[in-house]
Amino acid sequence: MRVPKQLRDGHTEDAVVREIEDENGNVITVDFGSDAADMSVDVVDETVIVVMDNRQFQFDLPAGATEVSANNGILTISE
Template identity: 50%
Template sequence: MKVPNSLKNVERDDAVIRTFEYDDGSVIAVDFGNAAADLEMDVLGSTAIIVADGDQFEFELPPEASDVSAKNGVLTIAE
């Protein structure tokens, strides 16, 4: 699964994006840092809306995404 282009351009210095490949799928993890521990997320159709530390990000989910979650400042997109 590829990281969406609009998510690659997260304008936070402390955001870290990682992709993990497994035999049965892949996971994209975006750590928005300690300041974004209260990350809020909403999914409307194929668009994810993330609010982290007062900043809002919108991006299209990859077509193969089957699970999107947010916890402790980390956004996880799984296939």
């Protein structure tokens, strides 16, 4: 599983993006900080929609992803 281009290049200027790979699979985390604590995420077909504060963006669900969640300003994409 790879970090989507939109998360690498466009919407994470103030965020920390991490890729974790272990024997249980891959996890991508994007920490938007405490200002994004009210972030919500929805998956429609193969598109992930993220809404926080006055911003909204979307990106394609990475191949192999089985779960997308948001909690306390951290977006998590798991395999």
